[in-house]
Structures are given as structure tokens and as C-alpha cells.
Amino acid sequence: MADVTFTVDGKKLTAPAGTLLIEACRAHGIEIPAFCYYPGLSLQAACRMCVVRIEKVPKLQTACTTPVAEGMVVVTESPEIAQARKATIELLLGNHPLDCPVCDAGGECELQDMTFKYGAHESKFVDIKNHRDEQQWSPVVYFDRPRCILCYRCVRVCGEGMDVWALGIQNRGSGSVIAPNGQDHLDCEECGMCIDICPVGALTSGTYRYKTRPWEMSHVGTVCTHCGDGCKTTLGVRRANDGMEIVRGDNRDKSGINGDFLCIKGRYGFDFANREDRLTQPLVRQPSGELKPVSWDEAIDFAGKRLRELRDARGGQTIGVIGSNRTTNEESYLLQKFARAVLGTNNIDHHRTADYPAFAAAMNGESEASLRDFASAKAVLLLGNDPTEQHPGLAWQIRTGVRLRGQHLYVANHQNIKLRRQATSFLRIRENDYAALITYLAGDDSALDRNGEAKAFRDAIRGEGSLIIVFGSEFRGSDVEALVKFGSSLPNVQLACLGDYANSRGAADMGLYPDLLPGYVPVIAAAHFAQEYGASLPSQPGLDLLQMFDAAGHGELAALYVVGANPVARYNIDPASLRNTFIVAQDLFLTETARLADVVFPAANLYEKSGSVTNTFGDLQLVKKAADRAGTRADFELIVRLAVAMGADVKQLVPFGHRGVRADMGQARGAQSGEADRHGVWLAAHHLEPKLSPFDPFAIFDEIQRLVPAYEVPRLDLLSGNDQHLRSGLVQIQHAATRRDVVWPSNDTLFTSGTLGRYSRTMSSVLESREPAETAAD
Amino acid sequence: MATLTTHPDCVPLVSYRFGKGATNIDKYLELDGYKSARKAMELGPDAIIAEMKTSNLRGRGGAGFPTGMKWSFVPKQSAKPKYVLVNGDESEPGTCKDRLIFEHDPHAVIEGVIIAALAIQAKMGFIYLRGEYRYLIEIMEKAVADAYARGFLGKKIFGSDFDLDVVVQTGAGAYEVGEESALMESLEGKRGIPRIRPPFPAVVGLYGGPTIINNAETIATVPHIFRIGAAEYAKLGTERNGGTRLFCLSGHLVRPGVYELPMGYNLKKMIYEVGGGIPNGKKLKAVVPGGSSTPVLTADEIDIGMDFDQVGKAGSMLGSGGVVVLDETVCMVEFALRTMKFYQHESCGWCIPCREGTDWLKKSLTRLHAGGGVDKDIDNIRYLAENMLGRTFCPLGDAAAMPTIAFVKKFRKEFEDHLEGRGCPKHRAAEPEPALV
Amino acid sequence: MASPAQPGTIFSPALAARFDRLVTLYPVRRSALVPMLLYAQDEIGYVSDAVVAEVAARIGITELDVRNVVSYYSLLKTRPAGKYHVQVCTNISCMLRGGNEILDHCKKKLGIPNKGVTPDGVFSLEEVECIGACSWAPAAQVNYAFHENLTPESMDQVLSDYRAKAPNGEGK
Ligand SMILES: Cc1cc2nc3c(=O)[nH]c(=O)nc-3n(C[C@H](O)[C@H](O)[C@H](O)COP(=O)(O)O)c2cc1C
Numbered sequence A: 001m002a003d004v005t006f007t008v009d010g011k012k013l014t015a016p017a018g019t020l021l022i023e024a025c026r027a028h029g030i031e032i033p034a035f036c037y038y039p040g041l042s043l044q045a046a047c048r049m050c051v052v053r054i055e056k057v058p059k060l061q062t063a064c065t066t067p068v069a070e071g072m073v074v075v076t077e078s079p080e081i082a083q084a085r086k087a088t089i090e091l092l093l094g095n096h097p098l099d100c101p102v103c104d105a106g107g108e109c110e111l112q113d114m115t116f117k118y119g120a121h122e123s124k125f126v127d128i129k130n131h132r133d134e135q136q137w138s139p140v141v142y143f144d145r146p147r148c149i150l151c152y153r154c155v156r157v158c159g160e161g162m163d164v165w166a167l168g169i170q171n172r173g174s175g176s177v178i179a180p181n182g183q184d185h186l187d188c189e190e191c192g193m194c195i196d197i198c199p200v201g202a203l204t205s206g207t208y209r210y211k212t213r214p215w216e217m218s219h220v221g222t223v224c225t226h227c228g229d230g231c232k233t234t235l236g237v238r239r240a241n242d243g244m245e246i247v248r249g250d251n252r253d254k255s256g257i258n259g260d261f262l263c264i265k266g267r268y269g270f271d272f273a274n275r276e277d278r279l280t281q282p283l284v285r286q287p288s289g290e291l292k293p294v295s296w297d298e299a300i301d302f303a304g305k306r307l308r309e310l311r312d313a314r315g316g317q318t319i320g321v322i323g324s325n326r327t328t329n330e331e332s333y334l335l336q337k338f339a340r341a342v343l344g345t346n347n348i349d350h351h352r353t354a355d356y357p358a359f360a361a362a363m364n365g366e367s368e369a370s371l372r373d374f375a376s377a378k379a380v381l382l383l384g385n386d387p388t389e390q391h392p393g394l395a396w397q398i399r400t401g402v403r404l405r406g407q408h409l410y411v412a413n414h415q416n417i418k419l420r421r422q423a424t425s426f427l428r429i430r431e432n433d434y435a436a437l438i439t440y441l442a443g444d445d446s447a448l449d450r451n452g453e454a455k456a457f458r459d460a461i462r463g464e465g466s467l468i469i470v471f472g473s474e475f476r477g478s479d480v481e482a483l484v485k486f487g488s489s490l491p492n493v494q495l496a497c498l499g500d501y502a503n504s505r506g507a508a509d510m511g512l513y514p515d516l517l518p519g520y521v522p523v524i525a526a527a528h529f530a531q532e533y534g535a536s537l538p539s540q541p542g543l544d545l546l547q548m549f550d551a552a553g554h555g556e557l558a559a560l561y562v563v564g565a566n567p568v569a570r571y572n573i574d575p576a577s578l579r580n581t582f583i584v585a586q587d588l589f590l591t592e593t594a595r596l597a598d599v600v601f602p603a604a605n606l607y608e609k610s611g612s613v614t615n616t617f618g619d620l621q622l623v624k625k626a627a628d629r630a631g632t633r634a635d636f637e638l639i640v641r642l643a644v645a646m647g648a649d650v651k652q653l654v655p656f657g658h659r660g661v662r663a664d665m666g667q668a669r670g671a672q673s674g675e676a677d678r679h680g681v682w683l684a685a686h687h688l689e690p691k692l693s694p695f696d697p698f699a700i701f702d703e704i705q706r707l708v709p710a711y712e713v714p715r716l717d718l719l720s721g722n723d724q725h726l727r728s729g730l731v732q733i734q735h736a737a738t739r740r741d742v743v744w745p746s747n748d749t750l751f752t753s754g755t756l757g758r759y760s761r762t763m764s765s766v767l768e769s770r771e772p773a774e775t776a777a778d
Numbered sequence B: 001m002a003t004l005t006t007h008p009d010c011v012p013l014v015s016y017r018f019g020k021g022a023t024n025i026d027k028y029l030e031l032d033g034y035k036s037a038r039k040a041m042e043l044g045p046d047a048i049i050a051e052m053k054t055s056n057l058r059g060r061g062g063a064g065f066p067t068g069m070k071w072s073f074v075p076k077q078s079a080k081p082k083y084v085l086v087n088g089d090e091s092e093p094g095t096c097k098d099r100l101i102f103e104h105d106p107h108a109v110i111e112g113v114i115i116a117a118l119a120i121q122a123k124m125g126f127i128y129l130r131g132e133y134r135y136l137i138e139i140m141e142k143a144v145a146d147a148y149a150r151g152f153l154g155k156k157i158f159g160s161d162f163d164l165d166v167v168v169q170t171g172a173g174a175y176e177v178g179e180e181s182a183l184m185e186s187l188e189g190k191r192g193i194p195r196i197r198p199p200f201p202a203v204v205g206l207y208g209g210p211t212i213i214n215n216a217e218t219i220a221t222v223p224h225i226f227r228i229g230a231a232e233y234a235k236l237g238t239e240r241n242g243g244t245r246l247f248c249l250s251g252h253l254v255r256p257g258v259y260e261l262p263m264g265y266n267l268k269k270m271i272y273e274v275g276g277g278i279p280n281g282k283k284l285k286a287v288v289p290g291g292s293s294t295p296v297l298t299a300d301e302i303d304i305g306m307d308f309d310q311v312g313k314a315g316s317m318l319g320s321g322g323v324v325v326l327d328e329t330v331c332m333v334e335f336a337l338r339t340m341k342f343y344q345h346e347s348c349g350w351c352i353p354c355r356e357g358t359d360w361l362k363k364s365l366t367r368l369h370a371g372g373g374v375d376k377d378i379d380n381i382r383y384l385a386e387n388m389l390g391r392t393f394c395p396l397g398d399a400a401a402m403p404t405i406a407f408v409k410k411f412r413k414e415f416e417d418h419l420e421g422r423g424c425p426k427h428r429a430a431e432p433e434p435a436l437v
Numbered sequence C: 001m002a003s004p005a006q007p008g009t010i011f012s013p014a015l016a017a018r019f020d021r022l023v024t025l026y027p028v029r030r031s032a033l034v035p036m037l038l039y040a041q042d043e044i045g046y047v048s049d050a051v052v053a054e055v056a057a058r059i060g061i062t063e064l065d066v067r068n069v070v071s072y073y074s075l076l077k078t079r080p081a082g083k084y085h086v087q088v089c090t091n092i093s094c095m096l097r098g099g100n101e102i103l104d105h106c107k108k109k110l111g112i113p114n115k116g117v118t119p120d121g122v123f124s125l126e127e128v129e130c131i132g133a134c135s136w137a138p139a140a141q142v143n144y145a146f147h148e149n150l151t152p153e154s155m156d157q158v159l160s161d162y163r164a165k166a167p168n169g170e171g172k
């Protein structure tokens, strides 16, 4: 819309016509207080904090509902306005318990801030405050009625934002109260959005309440370790006896690709990190068959020697390596380099949750959509998957796009997934008709039998001027190719491929495949990798994950190195088949896989290390070390040390210390506040290269950027915590259609997250609390 | 059942058919019924609205907005259907007039809806009655069914090309739902929370369509305007205040009752002549002139004409026509408390100043009245009320604040007499509340 | 939209039929909500969990939505009231003419406090806001019937008339 010019506090401003006064003012640095107004949610005009004086209007007006108009003259601060705001706060405080000293929100409370600002310090009221007891609504959500100021943000974010509508307003007048949908409990997605958005301490979380005071925490912005969306999450950490403990997760600065959003996993699913049963000492299997704690040196020496013996005696092709969906790009890269260059094997794989190689091959210059793009897209075509459960961040972006920007959403699915409620058009298809649907969309009318509905669906999609196509693991191999081809026939198309975990995409990009090197370069045409990795690089494709276990069953797998994965549980492997395989496992817990290992290394998790991860949309982000646990080591360090113990040349593996600099970048102190990263930003800004130690992930990141062209993104932005979308034209690889399909979708829900999820008390207790309800619904 | 009271000064216009059995559609037709609707149909929208403007009819719901002007705000072209909504929520304390209309002349309401619908070209009308008025809902539903049966409602009414459906709706107990935007919410099956304005109902109203909302008496007056002619109607009242209205006289009067009197009728006369004066030889202390929301007038402020402008000039409001008369025995603190108790009970709770303000005012007044008052209470009460005024989401906050400010301002001495821990001077000697059996 | 199938209803056939029609009268089904709740209460006695569930299903909204609305309107009760619900107005016009005395009289006579129910379930009592009978104050409503120009004596008569109507003095 055209711009209008108006005056605020004597300053001439301009903004597009129709902009709300409160937003127009904020955009020009004039802050108008607000409790009920929240950007992107419906207008309430309920709190009356934003009142301003508009010339020629008799009463004070609410800036949150008044659109700017040409020539409007506004005063936002005056004695009259200050008095109105002060009186409003006085009224609120009248019934407020003022238990700030013990309130979770104390120090981070908008009511406290406003009281301070408008000086409502004199108590006018002598009558007794209305009281109600605090209630627990779910394992996650607690409600303290007397603290509630009835701004209705929670109700709106749950309804409009989450499309859950679990919170209501009941009674009226001073008896008004926020109420949960189950009368005395909540039946909801437990995302904690309501808690996050509450300006006061009325809604609090089971994981955080009464744990700490906000100013006792340090805050570290990093990336969620759970699903493939890669939401930015800010962890509040504080010192504990055995390291730094995570006490809170939120997304306070809203600067991440997830905007306002976090789901239960990103917000509360960090608690696995604090468990007492974390592994904190290396374990080695004794002749008695028992796993016994030993020193680090002993365990690493033992594992290294044994692996070397087996490699030398039986050959690299008898050793298998299984990588992780949750380690950093640098770790995955390093792991495959270690496998190929040190162990001399291409038997490397990971739990594949999407066919990224097929996608990479098919893309061939097509543009890939970032998670950010979904909120602003004009139209989205969602094929397969159930983002509400499996990609909550994506579901949020799509809902936001539909709600605020009138995005058209087209959904084709074999189930009535929840996002159909936002859909302009929903096409229910049979489970095995996804490929046929593409053929149909591409113009072959005979591909679907009852196609009346499908025709309208196809016409609508073809009528869109621009479109993001996003698809789930229902599409693999040649189906992906056909889909991308169909996409490229439409104008302004972007695509996205959905995989399940925090760094599933990174694992794929970094070459955790028996047949593909980083950047999807085939091992049979290793090109520059041959020189980089040295002569030992095997040139024939190795065994995939399932083949490795088959080989083990036949006694042909001498050793297996498992990093941050639990294939024994995931693929239901018979422990007996691994009897003759020497297993080294790195994990947080004694998982089903670790339990069978000969050597177990206690590993740090994604919240306890630095590096980078790539979400399923190709958004590259930095993870920062927030917490740590005494006795654990980052996988990066473990791989390096294992290589050294095997007698490998560490400088060959990790290109560090070229100039022979020695300095402490904070790593030695267990940096708890991103110190090393800050040094990194500064150094990078001055074109200095901080590669000082073989444990510095950036040494490997250099190599990744050098060898995988798509990762050649501006470094400085990345280092300052901004997500960077990978350069498109990911890689050029040969036709991938003939690869064996071993994609195995994890089928996680909102409340599960593979093995790791089982170790989250919050997620487990939510699952338990829901069980009766779910059986009752059957 | 409720009946009209008369006095020689009364002008039976809206009450023309009261007590004549006009609930029966044939009787209604006999008494010139549905002639105005036919006349309006011939006139067409523009002429109807012009007549309404000429009549100087002002809304009887409380605010006194000129009805013809309100109708003229409805856009001629609209993508969404338009609606007529009759406000029969009648819940303002002191007000009991719409009840008589529904009881005695339901077809006048229907005929008014038809004329309003013709004026703005609406195809649907709603008549919303408060839930307590169940027997009136039954009367209205019967009348609507009869009108359908005669072809006055439904498809092609009166044989024209015009379709009009009318639905009678019940409320379920909420004063705030009488506020026009909360009324629409209630009719849409929601909590009675007002809407943000603008947009105003005439542009975006019920179900998002342009809507005119009028009080039941306003709507029931419309056919009479067309019956006697707009100019004639206007002449019955005063300048810019056309016609007559139903005044509800209540409280300390010899002859309380609902009377139809010309607009501008003198309040003093209304009390002493029409209402028969104060019973038991007591003296007049104060008058609430237009329902509980209007600021109180003292005994020497009542020599005024009862129209919107004159009462406004006297510092109060004509409001809903509920004239509540207080004799000298009334404790003004108790009266203020009872008034505030009502608003505290009826506040929808949406906005902070009204929700918290009415709660604290009620608490403070309760304590003051009971003898627990402290020095700062009186100023606090005024401070609270003054800080609610003009700052709330809808006029309910003003309706609570305005009378409170007037009570304290005009009867401050009585408030002060309650201090010093002594409680209400009137009740001090009285016995304690009877124990329960 | 066609009305959803009703496998079992807690309402009488007449009321169920009335509801079937009610939802078709308006541009949106939800407009039938408030009337439905009140009419259901008239039949069932109060807005029970079962009423909430069935009304929600008939309209096609969540139970939470229904409860949000129920709790707003003061005529809607979520607990059983007496067979005869005595509602005494004490608002200004009634107060001036003895409304409080009528209320106290009822408390004493029925032996219950405000919002109480007699043990036999015949009567319940509630102090209410203005019921639109100000010119005929003091006034009360018993269920939907108006009783006006009350005195303690005429109130006694009103109560005993209702008591006589309750079969065997039993409520429900
Ligand atoms: C709190 C509140 C309650 C109201 N209650 C009623 C009511 O019961 N009946 C009514 O006609 N108008 C009531 N009104 C006024 C309506 O908002 C509206 O102005 C009126 O129905 C318009 O009709 P009129 O122009 O014919 O007066 C109320 C207003 C407020 C603020």
C-alpha cells in the first residue's frame, strides 16, 4: 500500500497506509507499551496500555488497533497518558500476588517492567486480593491464576498460532480465567508456546519452575537436536557440580529460522542431557564379559590398537562404520574421512530417513526452499509427510503463511493430516499412489483412476505463479526425480525434501554413504578426493547399513564403529549376530547398541559442542557449546584420538596449526558462554584463521567449504549465529535411480525423538500422561 | 402481567395498541397493522430513510443516536448480506419498557423490522430478547409464525419481490450482551465480548455483513412514524428529539409504572404529577434519570425537560428511560454500592480498567458501607472511577464510572459519615441480618 | 450443511427435533448455541457434561468452546438447581422498595442461603440483577414466571403455591 505521512511526538514519520500505529512507531524506535498486542496475533484492545492521544479525537485511543492515516498527529507520552497507564497497572497490581521474589518470571516480567516505568509503587488498595491455587495442567504446563493479567496471548498463540485451540477464557468480569480444554488438565501439543508468550509468570513450565532465577543463567543460542527443521533454541545454563547444566530452552530473541516457534522437543527435550545415568567414563569389556570403567587413555589405546590389528589382518573392507543423524557436519565429515582414509573402508552409512542423494541428483540447478521461505511463500504443495508431528517448525511456518499472508496450501496425503485444515485444497490419495500422483500432475490423466477432484487440484497448482513443493520420504529414487522434473515445468518453483533429524541432511551431505563422498561425489569417481585423502581411499562402494549387519551375521564383519546411533534397536538386530564383531560405540547412554560393544566412549551431545548442522531445507547453522558434563568428550575429539591411537597422521586428518600458532581459545576452560565463538567472529572479521588445535571443528569446516561447493557460504554471518542457506546447485552426481533404497523413516511423533527421546523425562511423562486418553479414544 | 400506566399527559403512540389484544394478528391488522410496511414498500429505501430523518427519532436504547442517520450509514452495495438486529436485551436497571412492547404489540416490532429491512435492503432480521423474557419469546415466536403464515415474512413478502426472514433469539443472562457489538457476538454463539470499532456494525456487523442494530422500542416506533407521518411524529417532541417515549418510573413514587410521554416532558412534573409524588410524606433526595448508568441528579436539579439534549446539559443522560426516584431515607453509599455490585457482576472482564476497576470499587464500597472505611477510601473511589472513565474497551466501564463519580461528588458528606469505622448511619441502629433457620 | 447423524441423544425427541431445526435457521450453525444451551438446561435441569458434549457435537465445535460460552451467561448453570429456581431482584429499583427484605425472607423461609438448594431439591434461591420489572418492584422470577409488587406475605403465597405443585413435595 501507498505510504502515508503522520506525526508522532513531533517527528514526521512515514509508513504504508494501514500499518498499525503501534507497529509504525516501533519501526521508528518509538516503543509503545503493550500487554495484549502481539505481532501476528489477532487484535484485542484489552489491556489499554497502548493508549495514545490522537489530535481531534476526544478519547485516548489504542495504538494497537489504530491504523496510521495521512496527516494524523499523535502523542505517545504525556502526563495524561502516563497517568492512564499508571492507573491500569495499579489496577492490575491490586489483585496481583506480588510474589515476584519466587516467581519464575521475576526479572523477565513485563508487568514488573511497566510498574517500574510508570511508577505505580504506591499501594492504593486495602482490600483482600482474589486468590486461587496454582494448578498443574499437564507435565509441562502450570497455571497460577492470580498472576494472570488476562492479556489472552496464550489463548491466541495456542489457537491461531498452533491451531490447537486448547485454551479458553471462562467466566466473566473479575472471575474471568484462562481454562484448559480438559476442564482440569490440558490435552494438547505441549509446545509451551503459551508459557513462552505469557508476559508474566502465570504460565510456567514443569521443567523450569522454581529452578532458578533468570539472572543466574547464561544464555547460549544454538540449534535444537531433535527434528530436521533445525529450530534455533536458546539454552539457559548454569553451573552444576559436574559441569554446566541446562535449565531452560526457549527462543527468546526470535531471530532464528523458527521465528516465535519451538515445539516441545526444542523447548523441553533438552533434559536428557542432565540425566544421572549419562555415561561419564569409558567402558571396556572384560574377559569376564562385563563392561568395566577404565581410564580414557586405556580405552582409546585399546580400541585403537584393536582396530588397527583387525584392519591390518582382515582388511578395511571387513570394518563397518555407522554415523549419526545428530552429530555436527564436521564430525560426520571427519568420521567418513576417518573411515575411508584411516580404516580404509567404504563401509559407512547412517540411519537414512530421506533420499537426499536422489534429491541432490535431480535438483540439478533447481532452487531449494529454506525453512524461512515457507512463511512468506505464496503457495505450497505438500506431498506426503505429516509436518504437525514430524516437522513442527515447518508446520508453524506454513500455518503462519496461510494465516498472515493468505498463502495457498495444497496437501496430498494418504492420511487426514492436520495441516489439511489450513489447506486451500486437500487431496486424499492411496498410500501407494504418490508416484502416480506426480505422473498425473505432470499431465497424464490415466495415472489416477478417480480423478475428478485431482483435476481441480492439478489446475489450481498449475495456476500458481510461484510454488514451493515439499515432500516426505514417501518419495525416493526415481520418484524424486520425476517430482523434481514436474516441479521444473512450473514457474518459480522451489523444492524441499523432508528428512527426520537435526543433522540427517548434514550426514548425507557429508558423505555418510558407502557409495558417496561428501557432496554426493561417487566413490567410483572420487576425483579430487583421491588426492586429498591419500592413496588408501578405496574406490569401490562399500556395504550399506543393512549389508553390514548381514555380513556380521555371516562372520564377515570384523569390527564396527558406531557413533551416536542405535542401529540395534532401530533395525531390531539380533545381538547374537554381532557376537564375532569387535564393536566400538560412542554414545550418551548405554543404549541397546552400546550394551553390545567392546568399548564404549561417553560422548557429548549437540548442546555440548561447537560446529555446524544443516537442516533438511539446507539451512546451515552454527551450534554453540552451551552445557557440558564432566567425563564426556565430543565425538570430534574421540574420532581424532582414535585415529591417533591407530597411528594415523593427525595433520593429514585435520588440517590445523599450519602456521604453528599456539593459543588457548577458551576450549580448555570448557567455554560456557560462546567465548571461543566470539574470538572466532573477531578473527574471521579480520581475515585471520583460528585453526589452532586438532580438536577445532573449524579446521574441518575449512576443508568442507573447500571440497563441498554448496557449503561455500559467507563465514562471518554464520559465525554470528545467523542461518545461511546452502548455495543451490548442490552437487552434480550421476543418475541415482539404481541405488539400493534403504531409507527407513523414523515415524517419530511430536513426543518421540528416536532413542534420544526415550531419555527425555519431559517427553516420556507427556507420553505417559496421554496413554489413558488415547486408549479411551479407540 | 406487565401493563402500561396512564396519565392525562400521556400520548398513546407506541402504546396505541397496548391492552387491545394486538398479539392477535387479525386484531393487529384491524388497528392499522402492516399498513406502514406496505407504505414503506412503495416509498423505497431512500424515501424511508428520509422519513426517518425527518421524524427526529433517536435511539431508545440509551445513546440516543438519530435512527435515520444510523440507517443511512449502511452501504448500498455490499458483497455480504445485510441484517437488521433488534436489541431486546433490556437489562439496564430501572428499565422495563421493551417488555411491554413485546407483550402487547409484537407485530409492531416485526413491522418495524420489515421497514428497516426495506430501508437497507436486508434479507434477514433477528429479534434478540434477554433469556429471562421467556414468555415474551413465546409471544414473539407466535407473532413471527403468524406473519409468515400471512405472507408478511418469508419469500416475496406482501406479494412483492422482496424476501425477508426473521428469527427470534433468546439470550441467557448477560447485561453486556445489550451492548451492540457484544450482542452480535452472542448471536453468533460466542461469549458476549464487544468488538473492536471501527469498523462499525453499519459497515461490518453480524456475520461480517452491514447491520443495523436498534433498540426494540426504536424499532416498534418506526411503523407508528409511517402511520401518522414523520413530521407529525417529530412535532410531538422537542427540537431534534422527535416523538414520545416510554418512561419507566420506579422507586419511591406513589404511582410507579411505565408511561408514554412526549420527549422533553418535565422531570419534576413526571415525578410529582405523573408518578404521584413521593409516598409517606417523605422528601425527594435524588433521581437517576435514565437507568443505572446515568449520573444521579439531586432534588434541585430536576426542573428539566426529559430529552437527550436537556438532560445532557444538566450533566446526566436520558439513557434508557428508566427514571429511578430516591427519597430522603436512602443511603447513597448503599445505593452506590448496589449500583457497582451490578457492574462488577456484569463486566464482561475483557479489559483491565473495567474488570479490575469494578471489582475494586465494589470491594471498597462494601467495606466503606460496612464500617471498615479508611480516610483515603473516598478519594480512591473517585480516583478509580475517574481513571476508568473513557479508558475502557466498551461503554460499560463508563456506565460504572459516571454514576460513581456523581455519587461521590454530589453526596460526599454521606460518604464521609461512613468513615471512622462506624458503618452506615442508616443501618447502624438496625438489627443484624436474620439468622438462617 | 446437513445435520450430523445422531446415534444417541440425551434429549427428548421433541427437543432433539427442535435442535435439528434450530441449527438451520442461521447463516452459521453456531448461532444456535446459546438458545440450545438454555433449552437443554430447561429440560435436563442444568448444563451437564453430557449436555456440553452433545451440544458441541451438534454444532460442530469443541467442548472447550461450549464451556467458554456456558460460563459467560448467568442463566446457564453447571450444577443442578431446584425444581423451582427462585430469583429475587435486589437491584436499585427493587432495593428501594424492599427487594433485600424479600430475599432475606426467602432465605429464612426456605432455610437456604443465596445460591442454595433445599435438601428436597424443590427450591433453589438466587439473588439476581434487574429482571425488567422495575416499575413493579420488588420483583422475583420463579423459573421464568414473574412475580411482582411483592411483599413478604405475597412471597409466602408464591412459595406455597409452588410447593403445592411439586409432586409429593419431591424435587428431582
Ligand atoms: C453495557 C451496555 C448495555 C446495553 N444494553 C442495551 C439494552 O439492553 N438494550 C438496548 O436496546 N440497548 C442497549 N445498549 C445500547 C446498545 O449498544 C445500542 O446502542 C442500542 O441497541 C442501539 O439502538 P438504538 O439506536 O435504537 O438506541 C447497551 C449499551 C451498553 C454499553
Ligand code: SF4
Pocket: A141, A157, A158, A159, A162, A164, A165, A166, A167, A186, A188, A189, A190, A191, A192, A193, A194, A195
Ligand atoms: S502447550 Fe502449546 S498446545 Fe498446549 S496449551 Fe500451550 S500453546 Fe497450546
Ligand code: SF4
Pocket: A147, A148, A149, A150, A151, A152, A153, A154, A155, A178, A194, A197, A198, A199, A200, A202, A203
Ligand atoms: S496466562 Fe499469561 S499469557 Fe495467558 S492471559 Fe494470563 S497473563 Fe496472558
Ligand code: SF4
Pocket: A224, A225, A226, A227, A228, A229, A230, A231, A258, A261, A262, A263, A264, A265, A266, A267, A391, A392, A393, A394
Ligand atoms: S520443530 Fe523440530 S527443530 Fe523445531 S523445536 Fe521442534 S523438534 Fe526442535
Ligand code: FES
Pocket: A033, A034, A035, A036, A037, A044, A045, A046, A047, A048, A049, A050, A051, A062, A063, A064, A065
Ligand atoms: S496493547 Fe493495545 S490494548 Fe493491549
Ligand code: FES
Pocket: B093, B094, B095, C089, C090, C091, C092, C093, C094, C095, C129, C130, C131, C132, C133, C134, C137, C139
Ligand atoms: S431493579 Fe429489580 S427488576 Fe429492575
